Amino acid sequence: MIALLRRDLRLAVRAGGGFGLGLAFFLIVIVLVPFGVGPEGAVLARIAPGMLWVAALLAALLSLDRIFALDQEDGSLPLLATSPLPLEAVALAKGVAHWLTTGLPLTLAAPGLGVLLNLAPGAYGWLVLSLALGTPALSMIGTFGAALTVGIRRGGLLMSLLVLPLYVPVLIFGAEVVRRGAEGMAVATPLAMLGGVTAGCLAALPFATAAALRINLR
Numbered sequence: 001m002i003a004l005l006r007r008d009l010r011l012a013v014r015a016g017g018g019f020g021l022g023l024a025f026f027l028i029v030i031v032l033v034p035f036g037v038g039p040e041g042a043v044l045a046r047i048a049p050g051m052l053w054v055a056a057l058l059a060a061l062l063s064l065d066r067i068f069a070l071d072q073e074d075g076s077l078p079l080l081a082t083s084p085l086p087l088e089a090v091a092l093a094k095g096v097a098h099w100l101t102t103g104l105p106l107t108l109a110a111p112g113l114g115v116l117l118n119l120a121p122g123a124y125g126w127l128v129l130s131l132a133l134g135t136p137a138l139s140m141i142g143t144f145g146a147a148l149t150v151g152i153r154r155g156g157l158l159m160s161l162l163v164l165p166l167y168v169p170v171l172i173f174g175a176e177v178v179r180r181g182a183e184g185m186a187v188a189t190p191l192a193m194l195g196g197v198t199a200g201c202l203a204a205l206p207f208a209t210a211a212a213l214r215i216n217l218r
Contacts, residue, residue, distance in 0.1 A: 049178035103135030126181030
């Protein structure tokens with residue numbers, strides 16, 4: 001599993017679908033927001049928690065179609081399906097690789113971009129914590145969506161339509177953690193809900209992803 005993880009990390013960087021693309025998109029969205037809503041600091045501070053989470057979610061969505069597409073193109077996906085490594089472990093490794101190349105860089109870059117949206121000083125720690133806790137769920141949900149559409153030509157749009165509704169709970173609870181942190185309110189409830197969603201995704205989606213791959217590889 002470690003060897004597969006290392007291979008996926010190398011492929012993500014070489015294929016140009018890794019952290020560079022996601023970070024660039026994240027930066028562009030955040031920079032464009034003040035042009036669209038105006039430079040007023042109070043307005044930017046009010047929308048900052050939601051905008052940062054929406055931008056991170058969309059940035060994570062960019063590279064989802066490449067999770068299994070490269071393996072499908074070079075013929076290694078059927079080999080992975082018949083290898084001694086269970087498909088559930090393959091799915092988990094794919095999700096972890098996507099998080100390391102997309103979710104983790106977005107989490108680390110978010111505080112710097114929060115300055116551009118006049119994010120309240122007390123919210124920076126909660127922003128990092130919520131993204132660190134929520135982006136693994138985004139990666140696992142995306143891995144499941146990629147498995148459902150693997151082998152479909154131009155399946156990126158279909159995958160986005162399948163995945164985005166599943167992203168909504170993560171977005172709601174993640175943005176709520178940051179909003180409450182910015183206002184000095186208690187964050188225990190949305191933080192616990194966000195952790196529960198992520199734990200559920202990590203526990204269940206590797207099995208769902210493996211089942212989808214088995215069906216598509218028949």
